[in-house]
Amino acid sequence: MEEGKEEEPILCSAFPLGRVRKIVKLDKEIIRVNSEALFLISLSTDLFLHFLTEKSMQVALDKKRKTIKTDHIRIAAKRHPPTADFLLDSLPMPSQPPVRPSSDQTKPSSSHGDEKPLPPGVRRIEQFFHKSAGYGSQIAHA
Template structure:
């Protein structure tokens, strides 16, 4: 098999799990990006897939350490805290853990929701990327 055939066979087997149009739309939210090259779109999609797999594996490992069978938000937050590069950009965007039911919620124990915290200049919350556009009319799924 020649090098070109190997490259073609490898490129055909790697398929990102994310919809290309949605990834492209998220990338274009950056005002500095006018056009998105198909190779760049592919790399961002694959990188996102790898990153989410990494977070899932680390979170699952923490759940196993705590003898839990279900990965919860607390496990994800712990995984993000333990990985410094991820913690630097993602920890503030994750929702705060819920309080346990044994302690009553008081004004002193209640913390500010993540959405109310001020953002650094030029920053956006990650959950803004995944919200449905507000200006589009709803579409009907069943036209018959």
């Protein structure tokens, strides 16, 4: 080895390149990706996650918590505008403390009267499957 020349650290990807390729190809506009680009995307993702984890950890420590929660990630993203521009829309809304109704106001609002109320942002499976008015008539005429 020559004097004055330091060894460069060997960079290795934390993510499997095959999986990164599949994720990149989910974009319909991308047909092919070369291996160097995949490697750089993987390293960039690793660096970004490391950065976001450090910032979220700092928020958790500021709030005297040992566990990083979604709210900590949201606050860390808000503090870094370039990250906030694209990440805040993807994060779930901040959790809200549950409102406990008084005993006078407890009425079963549907046929699910015996079940516990759903947490915020959660819907029952029946809400996904509504019959449209024209659906049954279209089948009958077919």
